[in-house]
């Protein structure tokens with residue numbers, strides 16, 4: 001039997017998205033959705049550890065129908081959400097997704113995530129790579 005594993009392993013290492021994507025996702029969390037709601041907003045910190053800009057151009061949550069980056073802006077005394085099709089993080093910079101600002105809007109969750117659980121998600125980057133992480137579900141008063 002030929003031993004092909006080391007070669008394949010090396011190839012996987014070279015082709016792995018970790019090499020192409022210097023983006024680090026930290027402290028991801030979401031609030032437990034209220035009963036009857038199938039939507040949620042995921043917050044997180046994005047750190048670009050690389051020496052070139054990185055842009056988030058999409059997202060996916062396996063158990064949800066939709067996931068997209070949104071922003072918030074004040075208009076006529078109201079907070080309105082708007083889609084952010086491309087969120088760029090400059091080289092060496094960080095961007096916070098936090099309540100009242102950017103968030104990852106999740107819609108059509110198959111099952112409502114409960115406090116203490118984690119919700120896996122992936123961000124799609126402009127170069128085609130994906131960066132995945134888990135968001136921790138916080139309770140209502142947490």
Ligand SMILES: [Cu+2]
Pocket residue numbers: 041070071081103105
């Ligand atoms: Cu939103």
